[in-house]
Amino acid sequence: MDGRQWSSTIAAAQAGDRRALDELVAGWLPLVYNIVGRALNGHADVDDVVQETMLRAVDNLGSLRDPDSFRSWLVAIAMRQIRDRARRRTTDALRDETADRAADFAELTVLRLQLEGQRREVAEAVRWLDDEDRQLLSLWWLEVAGELTRRELAAAVGISRQHAAVRVQRMKERLEASRGIVRALDGACPELRELTVRWDGDPDSVWRKRLARHIRGCAYCASPGEAVVVPAERLLVGIALVPLPVGFTLSLAFGGKTAVAATGVASVGWSGKVLGALAKPAVALSAGATIVAGGAYVMTYPAKDPPPAVAAPTARPQPQAPTTSPPRSPSASPSPSSSASPSVSASPSPSATRPKPDLYGTVVDAVDTAPDPDARPAALPQRPEAGITSTGGAHATMNHRGDSVTLTGQGYVLVRWQISPQYRSGSLVMPAWTGLKGRLFHVASGGGRRMDDRVSDTDSSATGMGNSTTGYAVPPAGTQQMWQNEYFYVDGSVTLTVNERGADYGLNVFPTAWDKVEDDVTSGPPEGATRYGLVRDTGKDDTPVPQYATRDTPADPATVPQESRV
Numbered sequence: 001m002d003g004r005q006w007s008s009t010i011a012a013a014q015a016g017d018r019r020a021l022d023e024l025v026a027g028w029l030p031l032v033y034n035i036v037g038r039a040l041n042g043h044a045d046v047d048d049v050v051q052e053t054m055l056r057a058v059d060n061l062g063s064l065r066d067p068d069s070f071r072s073w074l075v076a077i078a079m080r081q082i083r084d085r086a087r088r089r090t091t092d093a094l095r096d097e098t099a100d101r102a103a104d105f106a107e108l109t110v111l112r113l114q115l116e117g118q119r120r121e122v123a124e125a126v127r128w129l130d131d132e133d134r135q136l137l138s139l140w141w142l143e144v145a146g147e148l149t150r151r152e153l154a155a156a157v158g159i160s161r162q163h164a165a166v167r168v169q170r171m172k173e174r175l176e177a178s179r180g181i182v183r184a185l186d187g188a189c190p191e192l193r194e195l196t197v198r199w200d201g202d203p204d205s206v207w208r209k210r211l212a213r214h215i216r217g218c219a220y221c222a223s224p225g226e227a228v229v230v231p232a233e234r235l236l237v238g239i240a241l242v243p244l245p246v247g248f249t250l251s252l253a254f255g256g257k258t259a260v261a262a263t264g265v266a267s268v269g270w271s272g273k274v275l276g277a278l279a280k281p282a283v284a285l286s287a288g289a290t291i292v293a294g295g296a297y298v299m300t301y302p303a304k305d306p307p308p309a310v311a312a313p314t315a316r317p318q319p320q321a322p323t324t325s326p327p328r329s330p331s332a333s334p335s336p337s338s339s340a341s342p343s344v345s346a347s348p349s350p351s352a353t354r355p356k357p358d359l360y361g362t363v364v365d366a367v368d369t370a371p372d373p374d375a376r377p378a379a380l381p382q383r384p385e386a387g388i389t390s391t392g393g394a395h396a397t398m399n400h401r402g403d404s405v406t407l408t409g410q411g412y413v414l415v416r417w418q419i420s421p422q423y424r425s426g427s428l429v430m431p432a433w434t435g436l437k438g439r440l441f442h443v444a445s446g447g448g449r450r451m452d453d454r455v456s457d458t459d460s461s462a463t464g465m466g467n468s469t470t471g472y473a474v475p476p477a478g479t480q481q482m483w484q485n486e487y488f489y490v491d492g493s494v495t496l497t498v499n500e501r502g503a504d505y506g507l508n509v510f511p512t513a514w515d516k517v518e519d520d521v522t523s524g525p526p527e528g529a530t531r532y533g534l535v536r537d538t539g540k541d542d543t544p545v546p547q548y549a550t551r552d553t554p555a556d557p558a559t560v561p562q563e564s565r566v
Contacts, residue, residue, distance in 0.1 A: 006555060010067035021061075025054060027555070028074060030241045031147060035078045037242065038138035040085075041127060042105030049085050053078045075139070075148065075156045082135055109242050116471065119235045119424065121182050127203040128178035133171045140168050144236040146401045174208075175232055181211045184221040192221055234423065237400070240501040367480060370450050373531035377521050380444060380514070381539030383489055386410040388511035399506040404497040404557075406435075407490050407509075412443070412517055415486045415496070416508040419451055419464055424504040425471030430479060431498050431507060432557040433549035436566050438492015442546045443537035446520035447484025448529025473503035478562055480547060483534070487517045488546060499558035 006027065012020035029050070036049045056077050064073055109115065109123040129137060139153045148156075154164035184192055195214055199207055215221040371377075390396060390413075392405035399418075407413055415431075433440060449455075451464035459467055464484070466472035475481060498507055521533025537543045549564040 006070060007067040009555070010061070010064070010070050014062055014064070014067075021058070025058070028057075028071075029054060030244055031071075031142070032074065032078050033244055034142065034147075034241045035075065035138045036082060037105040037108070038126065038141060039079075039082045039131075039135040040105070041134060042108060045085055046105075049078075049081050053081045056081070071148070072152045072155050075152055079135065079139070079156045079158075086131060105242070113240055113242060113426075116425075118179075118230050119239070121179050122175070122232050122235055124182045125175055125178035128181055128208045129171070129174060130205050133174055136167055136171050137175065140171065141236055141239075144233045145239045145241075146237070147241070172232065177212045178208065179229075179232070180215050180221075181208065184211065184215050184218075187221060189218060189220045191218060230423075237423070237504070239424065367478060370453070370481075371531065371534055373525050375532060376524070377444075377533050377535040380518050380521065380535050381537050382514050383412075383443075383491075383537075383539075384410060385412065385514060388413060388490060390509065390511050392509055394510065396509040397506065398496075398498045398509065399500075401498060401500040403507075404495050405509050406493065406495045407511070408493040409511075410491045411489070412512045412514055413488045413490055414508075414510040414512045414517075415488065416447070416510070417451055417482050417484060417486070418506040418508065419466070419473045420504040420506070421466030421473050422470045424502075425466050425473055427502040428473050428475050428479075428505065429499045429501040429503075429558050430475065430548050430562075431496055432560040433494050433496055433546055433564075434557050434560060435553040436492065436494045436549060436551045438490070438494075439541075440492070440494050440545055440549060440566065441489040441537060441543040442486070443489045443543060444487040444517050444521050444533060444535050445483035445485065446487065446517070446523075446533030448520075448523060448527075448533075449531060450481055450483045452481055453530045473505065476562065485520055485533075486546075487512070487520075489537070489543075494549075495553075497557040501558060 006024065009020050009023055009027075013024050032053050033046075033050050036053065037046050040046050040049065053074075057074055060077075064070060104127075106123050106127050109126075110120050115123055126134060126137060136157065139148060139156055142148045143150060143153050150161060150164065153168075154161045157164060157167070159167065185196075192211070192214060195210070386409055388407055388409040388411040390405055390407050392398070396405040398405065449464065453463060454460070455464055456462035456467075461468035463472075465474070496507070496509060498505075500506075521535060523529055524532035545564045545566055547562050547564055548560045549566050550560050551566055552560075554560060
């Protein structure tokens, strides 16, 4: 989430635009919730601190001179509120309080993001850190995930970047020690069981040191249990924000005054002006927030429309069934992808229900069955080529959320997929084509295989989308299964953005030419590939456009709907 993309919204909110302020609060509340939630590990005070942070931001928004620095400014406010809360309460008092165990943020992170393996281990290890380390980790986690920069992290903590590097390194060392404790407690070491007989089950620094000391001297516990222990920063790259709880409420009350009361004070200034606007009847927001009379934000994410950043996998690749059949159990093993395709949702989009022409080579852009490996593709129509200019050069590599490339001109473009379920499996948040001017067609698929084709002679579960050990990357229901190489024709300009928030993936983008596309899709099994390619171009305007394409330029490209509207 980049504050610079919100500059116009921030400026409008500063000018008293109620809808802009609605959008600002709804858009940035999840980031604040994650910082505070992880710093306090889901303590009952999280809601209060989040509310104080957002209210101070709303109250002081008029004093923000540079809208581009909004993210740094907001994060600094959140950290001040966290530190103020720590000063108000002693450690002993906090320990004596009855905390809501269901609100444990480590548990929420695991459950809501469906973390497994070493990612789950990192989330659970956070419980063993001291308050100061958790505060720093709440920022570092978001830095590694691509939500913050190191400069913003240092500014929020109030130290130099050099000092921040030292602090982060020390925190990471304690985090790795805590990961070792989580692994050991999941093991069966008899000496460790004896040591923890009198442990009450609540992680703290005293028991962290005792258990770490045992692990260092115990050959059984010191074994990682896996061939390689992946560094935490690699595990957290591009990970999604933990979503707000359904029904999360942010009440616009400050200093004992509700929004309505605030508007009755003559000297309230800018904040009173904005809060007064918010005290009007309810306005529903597309982001999932509603402002009700009296000034309360109620964040709701209906089950039928979850936020794209945290969409859960519906199923692993399954044997192909009719598109109207229900999805099978996620535990089922995938079969060869010559018959594999994700199931379509119970309420498919119009693009997923259009009748398909019988002629191979003119399919529409909906979920289709992989063609027979020996089926040759239709001829690829040749469209005019004046050349494509790419902001990423001849070879753009995009591996992180928010990476983008703008393509301008007339000609063919190759988008090559790199799926990395070994780093993070689960639900894919697909890339989006935005700001389209002119025409954009999805003309062919190649690379010798679909990404759900088998890739191993020894592991029958292994496909290009993952395997039964690491898990699978799963496209949203109704999304066309990608091939290794996807080809597009641009006549105008368009921006392609990586929206990696679930499963790990990367894209390589190359301007290319008709003859290279033709060579790729006609290279079939005799050359060692799994199958011939697929031609989607009819040579006319009824050639499919890619899914997730729009002429608009949304602040968050991940919100582009699946059915293209161009």
